[in-house]
Every structure is written in C-alpha cells, then in structure tokens.
Amino acid sequence: MQHWFYSTMTLQQDSIKTTVHVCSLTARLPAQTQSPAVSSGGRRSSECIIRAVVTSGITFFLSMMAATLCGKLLPKQGWLPVTQSVRHGSKAVTRHRKPIHILKQKLLAVTKYVPPTPVVPKGAYPSERQEVKEESGFVLLLKRELKKLFQDYKMVAVAQNCNSNAEDMRILKHRLHRHGIAVKFFPNQVMCSFLSDSVYSNMAPLFIGPTVLFVSKEPKVKEMLTSLRSSPQMTLLGACIDNTLLSAQGVVSYSKLPSVSVVQGELVSGLAMMTAHTASMLQRHPAHLSALLQQYVKQQSSEEAPKAEEAT
C-alpha cells in the first residue's frame, strides 16, 4: 500500500503573493521513506527500493522547492496556514490594453528599429526594374469579353453619367433595349489596358470617371440620341461606329445622314449624270436636224392640205 501524496505548486511570476497548495507533504514524507525500508522480502525488496529511490528523489525535489519558496510561509514542518489567500492582483491577460511597464517602454524605445535613410528620396528617380504584374483571371475574362464586344458590335458609344439612380438606369436600359442597344459597364483600368494594346488606342482618354458603354449591332444613332436626351445626366463623349472613331458632334452628324439606299441612289444618279450629259451632247446635232425635218414635213403637209381643199 503506497500512498502517493502529491503537491501542486502553482507559481505566478507577476503575482504579488505566491500561494502554494500543499497537501500534507511534509507530514507524510518521513513515513513514506521509512515504510518501504521496514518491509523486507525477496523480490519485493528490490521493487520497494526502486520505488523508495524514486519517491525519495521526487519528494526531495518537492521539499527543496517547498523549502525555497515557502520557507517563510511554513517555518515549522507540518504547519499549514489557516487562511490561504486566493491569488489576486494584476493579471497578465486583460481585456483592455494594459499599460506597458516603464522599464519595458524604455527598452522598446531604445531598441526600436530605425531604417536607414535612403540617399535619394523615393519618388525622385523612376525604378530601374519595371514591375510587370500578372493579370488576374477576372481581368483576362473581361478582356476577352471586350474583344468579343468590339468584334460583334458595330456601334460602341461612350457616355459619362454624373449621377443616375437605379430607377433612371432602369428606364434608360429599357428604352435602349427596345431598339436593340445594350448597356455595358467595364472597369476603367481594364478598358484602358485593353485599348492600348488594340487598334482603338485613341479611345483611351475618354475613359475617366464613371463611364457607360452603349453597344449595338446595328448603328442606331438617332434612337440612342433621343433616349439620351431624356436623361440629362448622361453626357455622350464619343463613339466608335464601324471602326471609325467619332466625337459627339460627329455622332450627331452621323445621325443626320440619310439611309444607305438613298445615298446609293444619289451616287448612282450623280455618276450617271455625266454620261447622260455626254450622250446628249453627241446626239444634239442629229436631234436638231430631225426636229427641223419634222417641222418642215408638218409645214409641207399643212400647206398641201389647204391647196387640195382649194382645188376640190
């Protein structure tokens, strides 16, 4: 029967009072060491000796600890204090920011890292290495969409919207959708980087601030202008129609152009006019002659008719 008596010593470095929970350590120690030695036996003796050695070692250690720490608290052996003070006072882990001790503050201030001052200020010279950032997947996706946009849609108009509510946008989108014009939004950075690589690099300065793209497969400029006139906050900046970059005034004049068939008719008539004029010039003399002969024949017939009437 071995009675193991344990002692738990809890120490707090920052606590004012160290409390030691001792559970009958000193009282039982001498008895423990003695009892294995008293009982003797063949096999049991060796075990007892080992246990005795171990226990004596542990208890010696514990007693040393106890002696060093609570030498004053427990002056006499076997004396336990009647009142055991509960650990209280300042804690290490607090909910608020604990003020740093002045000594620690001083230490931190002295050992603070001071970076070396650069000889040349940072923005003075451009960096030698050009930073090339890899574009994220989303940016690549947007660029692909833009490429498709410029390929599919003939008309790409750019407008700036100062302020438009969701309501205004909804109404405008509905109006434009009726004519087959779509409203697209793209981030300016992506747009500029795409345009600078592509053919349409001159459109890049248009994209400052909140911009909206109006795209349509057929260039329906008149309808777009009428819809934009109703929303005062949208300012048309420019458009790219049939791979030609137009300004706002250019767009207005484009809208005033007649339709393609009318223009073609005009062109054909204009070209044909020259040849018709030449043909008529060539045929003027024979025509004149034939007209004169006809007139003469008429006169002759009119003269003969009265003569025949007179004869009869």
Add this chain to the structure above:
Amino acid sequence: MAASSKSAVVLKAVKKIAVQFCPFESNVRSTREFLLFVGSEKARSTNMNCEVITTVKHDKSEPVVDVTFVDGERLLMKGAKLTTREMLSAFQSRCTAKDPQAKAGVKK
C-alpha cells in the same frame, strides 16, 4: 476625394453652371471630376433650380467651367492646369461667402 466629402457642395446661390470640355484631350480630368461633384445628387438636391449644362466639343479647346450666380456674378475657371481640389475650393468658398449672408440675414 477627401476634401469634398467633408463639406458638401451647396448650390443655393448658383443659377447656372456651364461646363465645356473636349474629351479627347489629356487635360480634362479635373474638369470632368468637378462636373461629377457638382452634378451629384447631393449637390443637386441643395438647389433644384440650378442648371448644370455640359457641352462636349472636339476643337482642342481648353476645358472651361462657367458659373453664373444668382446675384449676377460670374466665375470662370479654366481647368487645363487646375486640380479638382483647387477648383472645388474656389467654387465652394464663393458659394459659402454668398450663401450664409442670405441665411444669416434670414435668421436675424
């Protein structure tokens, strides 16, 4: 822009704002941003009678902001070499100079 978010643009003393710029030029950024601030909902709500007219040109002309106040004074800002902050501060200072006079007069 932190400068303008502190004090909203008060347009009570303004009759008309005419902004003209050529978007293909490179010096229009400040004018366009000024237009954004002036044409925003907050600014517009202070004075519903104030008109904000935008003209988009293509003749390489300088960007110009022409403000007509209620008492007939005109403020002409050539935005080619100005920053947005400068334009806004000049505009706001004049607006507040005219506006609290009327407000203080009414309160007293």
